[in-house]
Amino acid sequence: MNFKRTMLVVALPLAFSVSTLAQALEIKFADIHPAGYPTVVAEENMGKTLVKESNGQLTFKMFAGGVLGSEKEVIEQAQVGAIQMARVSLGIVGPVVPDVNVFNMPFVFRDQAHMRKIIDGEIGQEILDKITQSEFNLVALAWMDGGTRNLYTKKPVRSLADLKGMKIRVQGNPMFIETINAMGGNGIAMDTGEIFSALQTGVIDGAENNPPTMLEHNHYQNAKFYSLTGHLILPEPLVMSKTTWNKLTPEQQTLVTKAAKAAQFEERQLWDAKSASSEAKLKAAGVEFIVVDKKPFYDATADIRQKYGAPYAELMTRIEAVE
Numbered sequence: 667m668n669f670k671r672t673m674l675v676v677a678l679p680l681a682f683s684v685s686t687l688a689q690a691l692e693i694k695f696a697d698i699h700p701a702g703y704p705t706v707v708a709e710e711n712m713g714k715t716l717v718k719e720s721n722g723q724l725t726f727k728m729f730a731g732g733v734l735g736s737e738k739e740v741i742e743q744a745q746v747g748a749i750q751m752a753r754v755s756l757g758i759v760g761p762v763v764p765d766v767n768v769f770n771m772p773f774v775f776r777d778q779a780h781m782r783k784i785i786d787g788e789i790g791q792e793i794l795d796k797i798t799q800s801e802f803n804l805v806a807l808a809w810m811d812g813g814t815r816n817l818y819t820k821k822p823v824r825s826l827a828d829l830k831g832m833k834i835r836v837q838g839n840p841m842f843i844e845t846i847n848a849m850g851g852n853g854i855a856m857d858t859g860e861i862f863s864a865l866q867t868g869v870i871d872g873a874e875n876n877p878p879t880m881l882e883h884n885h886y887q888n889a890k891f892y893s894l895t896g897h898l899i900l901p902e903p904l905v906m907s908k909t910t911w912n913k914l915t916p917e918q919q920t921l922v923t924k925a926a927k928a929a930q931f932e933e934r935q936l937w938d939a940k941s942a943s944s945e946a947k948l949k950a951a952g953v954e955f956i957v958v959d960k961k962p963f964y965d966a967t968a969d970i971r972q973k974y975g976a977p978y979a980e981l982m983t984r985i986e987a988v989e
């Protein structure tokens with residue numbers, strides 16, 4: 667074999683594989699929840715669809731368990747295109763895209779079924795579009811179900827009065843701090859990853875979340891009372907960095923949108939099963955589920971809905987009208 671031919675035999679496949687590699691776009695996906703959590707499972711399955719349907723032009727890598735940072739940090743990285751996709755709580759989007767706070771308001775949805783009806787319909791799409799149209803440099807594609815949030819505390823909260831002065835962790839959104847304060851507690855913002863030790867060391871007296879988060883993030887170990895206030899029902903947007911989105915072909919954009927929507931519905935099935943099993947596990951671990959009269963909690967937060975809802979009166983009426 668002469669030198670020229672050898673070069674051809676060696677260099678050609680090399681050049682080919684380098685160019686295929688260069689074309690493939692890697693999607694790093696961030697989620698704060700651990701492997702096996704409903705959102706993570708649905709996202710991984712979405713990833714498989716993306717790889718398969720794009721014939722390998724898109725690759726997918728899941729970073730679960732918050733390894734890429736807090737949701738706030740993840741959003742910042744997605745904004746600059748360092749992370750390509752993520753699922754975050756709508757709670758932390760509120761301070762940057764105020765329009766989404768309509769969904770973040772206490773007791774804005776009657777129940778989980780009402781919330782699902784809305785995120786599946788035109789209002790849900792409108793709120794996703796608000797994120798996409800904002801200066802956030804993100805494309806919001808679909809919604810994940812984050813269940814209903816209730817209070818969990820070290821000492822039982824059976825009525826509004828019991829909450830008086832308790833330090834309750836909330837997500838970094840001023841509206842949530844005001845909500846807890848309006849209920850008589852003392853709202854304190856911190857990242858998800860800090861809650862466990864804050865409960866353990868007594869920096870906080872409680873937090874608020876859905877049963878799967880309370881279980882999977884081990885918060886129940888230091889908070890044994892779960893008061894069913896149902897004050898927040900927060901859907902969770904699945905977003906892509908606009909920087910990444912703009913690199914996709916129109917066909918790939920359609921593929922990503924479709925796969926994200928499919929994940930929305932798959933996650934919902936997984937969520938219902940996980941919620942039920944989480945409740946059972948929490949009870950078995952000695953957590954007392956307390957049924958409270960929600961009315962005083964609802965009434966105490968009327969001013970929050972008034973203050974934050976005023977600019978969106980029409981939207982609020984439309985939300986209420988959805989049966």
Ligand code: BDP
Binds near residue numbers: 737753875902
């Ligand atoms: C969970 C959400 C997650 C939030 C977390 C929190 O799924 O996105 O980070 O609550 O409150 O329910 O920090």
